[in-house]
Amino acid sequence: MKRLSRFATRFLFYLLVLFVVVYSAFPFYWAVVSSFKPSGELFSTNPSLLPLPFTLDHYKNVFLQAxxxxxxxxxxxxxxxxTLLSLTLGVMAAYALGRLPFPPRSAVLYIVLSMTMFPQIAVLGGLFILLRQAGLFNTHLGLILSYLLFTLPFTVWVLVGYFRGLPKELEEAAYVDGATPLQTLLKVMLPLTGPGLVTTGLLSFIAAWNEYLFALTFTVGDSVRTVPPAIASFGGASPFEIPWGxxxxxxxxxTVPLVILVLVFQQRIVAGLTAGAVKG
Known part of the structure; x- marks a missing residue:
């Protein structure tokens, strides 16, 4: 009975894992298959799970667009x-909040956390006016600064936990040798934060790469427009046709470059998230 129960538990566990994998991966698989199908096959009442017949016309159309x-x-x-700006600011802020003693540290952390609670649409109008007044509307710098609204708090929170988990003896030894807090950060602590930097940098990059609402609102034309709103603006042969292919x-x-990056750095991502979540 124990063997049967153990087998049933293991079978249900792997069945659940299989369901989660299929449920998560199937949309991407279907996108890949659809990208290789002719346009007529995309609207078939009996769609195939394989790209038959096979065509590269959709990729040619994408790259032939100027x-x-x-x-x-x-x-x-x-x-x-x-990503670079959020890492630069986030490292300094996280080191101060995680290692330097000052009374309002917890309050500052909660303020940083509260920045992530507002939906993008709630701050869209204020950011639009701010960028227009600053002359940053429809510029790369305007988009970069607006993206800090969601990349910087995440960076600070992950790195705060990571800095708190580093040994205090290293920091104390640097102070004994006459190092300033900035020198201690750059020469002693920062080289030890590799997994944390990779984690926050990669996830911040993915979030900024896939962002749609700010990129759609703060850009006009294709001179500054990023990929997500550009894809949404694809047009077909007629006004009523959606070029799904x-x-x-x-x-x-x-998407493929992001998947490759995640697969390459998956161990560092897990290590960085774990350190930032449980240490300190």
Whole structure:
């Protein structure tokens, strides 16, 4: 009976894991399959799970569009800039909040956390006016600064827990040798935060890369527009046609690099999130 019960428990566990994997991966699989199907097959009443017949026309249409390469470059500039700026500011803020003693530390942490509680639509109007008044509307810098609204709090919270988990003896030894707090951060503590930096940097980059609402609102034309609103603006041969094939192909093009990055750095991501969540 114990063996049977153990077998049944294990079987149900793997069945649940299989369901979660299929449920999570199937939408991406279907996008890949649809990107290789001819347009007529996408509206078939009996769709196939395999790309039969096979075609690359949708990928050709995506890359033949004059502005899609520009949109990819814009996404790289904005997401990369937002990630680097949030890491730079987040490291200094997290070190101060995690290691330096000052009375309102907890209050500041809760204020940082409260920044993530507001939906994007709630701050959209204020940010729009702010960017217009500052002359940053429809610029890369305007998008980068607006993306800090959701990348910076996440960076600070993860790195605060990570800095708190580092040994105090290293910091004390640096102070004994005459190092300032900034020197201690840059030369002693920062080299030890590799997993935390990779985790926050990669997840912040993904969030900025996939952001849609700010990119749609704060850009006009394709000179600064990033990939998500560019894909949403794809048009078909007629005003009533939605080019699902091209949309799926473009989505695969912008998603595959992120999947590769996550697979390459998955161990560091898990290590960084675990350290930031349970230490300190």
């Amino acid at each position: 502005n899609f390469g520009r949109n990819l470059l814009n996404s790289l500039i904005v997401a990369g800039g937002a 091209s949309i799926m192909a473009a989505s695969v093009v912008v």
